[in-house]
Amino acid sequence: MTRLGLELWTLLTLAALLGLGVNLGAARPLPLGRPIDLQVGRGPLSLSEAHGYFQLRRAVFVDARSPEEFAAGHIDFAGNLPARELAAYEWQLDKVEKETPLIVYTDARSPGADRSVSLRLVELGYARVYQLPEGLEGWRARGFPLGTGKP
């Protein structure tokens, strides 16, 4: 093996050992080689369960996208907590009980926005936080209603 190859191999081995060591010592190790469940809060929730909550008005829907995207169309009666500027919008939660189910959603353009908003909601003490599976696209594909209704 060339010297360069040997050096690269050494670096990769050291990194593998460091990574495995950190994972062994972690309170919540990452599963290796199989899919990770990255859901935040309660979950999972199916799309039809979410629709059930929607019809009975039992949950508050939270749009995690930007205010502009929210204005262009969202799930009816959803509130907007943009992941990028959460602090400025959190006051809207003042009137929301901690036991209220919160269903956070995003779309394919802003992947992960629902998770980061959910993390904050859990931090704020909300006990029933879910992410909408398949996001806004899934909701739309099922023909579930969109609108401009305020929460």
Place this chain on the structure above:
Amino acid sequence: MNRLARWVLGLVFLQAGLSKLHDPWGFAQAVDNYRLLPPAALGLVALFLPALETVVGGTLLLGWLRRGTAWATLGMLLAFELALASALWRGLNISCGCTAGSTTPLWWQLLWDLFLTALALGGLGLFPARSPSAGTPEEDGQNEAQRDSADPASAR
């Protein structure tokens, strides 16, 4: 130039690596946001990549394993640039995940990575001159001499 490049890159990689090793779940989510990897690969990448950044950050600062370190640095930077460019291309609105909790816009991070790549190409002796007649610029030759004198063990 040579030493400065190593230290700047070393500190950047060490800081980025350690901050992510501290929060592997957060980094797994950040990687997932790019929508480039299958779910089964997320755990391995979320652990191994920060670990490699940390190791390479360390060897950059210490000046150990210089050839391997230089190429690993370049390889990682190119991989990051490809990921960032593809996210920008697809119009994704995500956070970079480059260091834990960073909120830098993607295009800014891409520029920063390109700058680091230039630093690596210019300062880490990736393409050592084999012979003076190969038409290498004089400055490279000087870097080489400097590098060799700083590390007598690095015989080619």
